[in-house]
Amino acid sequence: MTRRAPWGLLVLAALFFVPAAGSRYYTFLANDVVIWALFATSLNLLVGYAGLVSFGHAAYFGIGAYTTGLLMKKLGVSFLLAFPAAGLVAGLFALVFGFFCVRLTKIYFAMLTLAFAQIVWAICFKWNEVTGGEQGMPEIPYPDFGWLERLAAVVPFLGGYRTSEYYYFLTLLLVGVCFWLLRRIVGSPFGRILTTIRENPERAEFIGVNVRRYELAAFVLAGAFAGLAGGLFGIFNRGVFPDFAYWTKSSEVLIMTLLGGMGAFFGPALGALVLLWLNQQIVSYTQYWPLILGIILIALLFVFPGGLAGAVALIGRHLFRKKRAHA
Amino acid sequence: MLEVRDVRKSFGGFQAVDGVSFTVPTGSISAIIGPNGAGKTTLFNLITGHVKPDTGRVVFKKRDVTGIAPHDLCRIGMGRSFQRTNIFPRLTVYENIQAAYLSHRGRGWNLFTPVDRLYREESLALLDAVGLLDKAGEVSGFLSHGNQKQLELGLALALEPEILLLDEPTAGMSATETRESIRLIEGIARERSLTLLFTEHDMEVVFSIAQRITVLHQGRVIADGTPDEVRRDPEVRRVYLGDALR
Numbered sequence: 029m030t031r032r033a034p035w036g037l038l039v040l041a042a043l044f045f046v047p048a049a050g051s052r053y054y055t056f057l058a059n060d061v062v063i064w065a066l067f068a069t070s071l072n073l074l075v076g077y078a079g080l081v082s083f084g085h086a087a088y089f090g091i092g093a094y095t096t097g098l099l100m101k102k103l104g105v106s107f108l109l110a111f112p113a114a115g116l117v118a119g120l121f122a123l124v125f126g127f128f129c130v131r132l133t134k135i136y137f138a139m140l141t142l143a144f145a146q147i148v149w150a151i152c153f154k155w156n157e158v159t160g161g162e163q164g165m166p167e168i169p170y171p172d173f174g175w176l177e178r179l180a181a182v183v184p185f186l187g188g189y190r191t192s193e194y195y196y197f198l199t200l201l202l203v204g205v206c207f208w209l210l211r212r213i214v215g216s217p218f219g220r221i222l223t224t225i226r227e228n229p230e231r232a233e234f235i236g237v238n239v240r241r242y243e244l245a246a247f248v249l250a251g252a253f254a255g256l257a258g259g260l261f262g263i264f265n266r267g268v269f270p271d272f273a274y275w276t277k278s279s280e281v282l283i284m285t286l287l288g289g290m291g292a293f294f295g296p297a298l299g300a301l302v303l304l305w306l307n308q309q310i311v312s313y314t315q316y317w318p319l320i321l322g323i324i325l326i327a328l329l330f331v332f333p334g335g336l337a338g339a340v341a342l343i344g345r346h347l348f349r350k351k352r353a354h355a
Numbered sequence: 356m357l358e359v360r361d362v363r364k365s366f367g368g369f370q371a372v373d374g375v376s377f378t379v380p381t382g383s384i385s386a387i388i389g390p391n392g393a394g395k396t397t398l399f400n401l402i403t404g405h406v407k408p409d410t411g412r413v414v415f416k417k418r419d420v421t422g423i424a425p426h427d428l429c430r431i432g433m434g435r436s437f438q439r440t441n442i443f444p445r446l447t448v449y450e451n452i453q454a455a456y457l458s459h460r461g462r463g464w465n466l467f468t469p470v471d472r473l474y475r476e477e478s479l480a481l482l483d484a485v486g487l488l489d490k491a492g493e494v495s496g497f498l499s500h501g502n503q504k505q506l507e508l509g510l511a512l513a514l515e516p517e518i519l520l521l522d523e524p525t526a527g528m529s530a531t532e533t534r535e536s537i538r539l540i541e542g543i544a545r546e547r548s549l550t551l552l553f554t555e556h557d558m559e560v561v562f563s564i565a566q567r568i569t570v571l572h573q574g575r576v577i578a579d580g581t582p583d584e585v586r587r588d589p590e591v592r593r594v595y596l597g598d599a600l601r
Contacts, residue, residue, distance in 0.1 A: 221463040227443035235455040237428035
């Protein structure tokens with residue numbers, strides 16, 4: 029067996045050249061995509077691997093964003109602590125909410141996740157003293173990049189970037205690490221057990237799997253990674269707002285996961301890329317973006333139920349077979 | 356090994372299991388038979404923790420296990436297979452068996468080791484034993500019905516049970532497949548000195564391998580004994596076997 033090319037690493041490396049090669053706009057878009065890719069991939073741990081459809085995944089994204097935002101803006105905590113705190117706090121909330129959610133199945137599970145997310149949203153919306161209420165929390169500071177600029181005096185090619193570009197590099201690095209962790213998790217025995225639960229929870233019990241406990245663990249992990257994505261997004265967005273936790277965000281990330289293909293590890297990331305890019309492109313031509321998105325989704329669900337990643341794999345296999353047939 | 360004491364279960368007014376008691380001695384091959392709707396599958400579900408009995412006790416290895424969760428029962432040595440095929444359809448045959456090993460040996464909480472090579476030898480050896488080694492890489496949902504039943508048996512065996520409960524292991528099989536799979540099950544049970552309890556509709560199968568037979572009718576035990584005793588029992592002849600064994 030030949031070693032597969034490390035596509036993930038290659039893509040990550042290429043992304044580092046976006047600010048140098050492209051415009052500010054593309055750096056902005058790439059940063060957006062990278063964070064959403066992490067958010068969607070965290071959801072896929074539930075949907076694609078454990079077979080649990082969450083309608084309220086934005087709750088943990090929002091909690092992460094508020095955690096990092098509050099710590100950095102109001103308490104002046106360094107990003108080094110505020111970022112992991114986003115994952116930790118979101119994970120803790122996921123543990124509490126998940127404890128109740130995994131006691132239900134299918135549509136009831138989905139509805140309860142939605143209910144908890146709406147509670148989170150309502151609290152963010154109304155608790156003026158802490159969250160800034162409806163107005164949100166603008167002007168979250170960037171992490172301090174002063175040390176990088178001092179380093180740039182010694183190391184070539186490091187200097188001369190804007191703060192937003194330094195932040196983009198930082199995002200790439202952190203999301204890269206998260207992707208590596210997630211990849212390890214889905215390829216571990218734990219990941220395999222999750223797939224047995226997706227396939228057949230009843231039978232999983234009879235090979236000795238404590239289904240609820242595994243589901244809760246998956247829920248906490250997914251929530252924690254969503255929290256990390258949220259923490260990054262608040263700074264990128266220059267502000268944290270209640271709609272981060274709103275159900276439309278939950279549905280957006282679910283659509284990305286479906287569009288990209290929940291059967292493949294990188295499917296949701298692909299979905300994030302395509303959805304955000306299409307959104308930018310089509311909005312500049314027409315105001316009927318949701319209509320067009322709807323049509324794309326319908327077409328995709330019927331033609332390629334495996335999403336874009338499934339389609340790519342299918343086409344790849346087809347081409348490969350043809351090539352072999354000719355050889 | 357296993358003792359069922361006066362268990363009852365009703366589903367809204369319908370008394371599915373009505374005071375059933377029997378014992379399964381260690382190392383024996385026992386069968387539960389009865390016409391459709393006699394309560395065989397419900398009884399199985401009561402034993403394996405799937406459904407809680409209204410009253411009565413299930414004692415396994417001198418331990419009261421009434422109503423405990425299936426994943427805990429697996430851990431103390433009770434394995435079961437299902438009447439309707441029950442596997443992990445989108446995983447490969449190998450992955451099915453491997454997952455059972457991972458779970459049973461307590462490796463499921465490992466979040467960091469690559470899974471591919473864990474318990475490879477054990478999984479392949481077991482696939483060989485149930486006759487699926489050549490199909491290890493196939494997606495299990497695409498296997499033939501008979502092969503899926505073999506895989507189910509493999510899933511149950513991976514848990515290294517002391518007692519194996521098989522709910523109609525040959526349901527939906529052709530006569531040839533039935534004979535082959537019964538030979539397989541019997542061989543494996545002997546080799547691993549397993550206690551076997553199964554339900555079956557095929558009388559030929561039951562009388563050829565069971566040492567003890569419990570006959571169920573309308574949720575009650577109407578006979579319990581060796582195949583010869585059951586064959587001669589007038590009550591059994593009347594309600595169930597009819598002319599078939601005259």
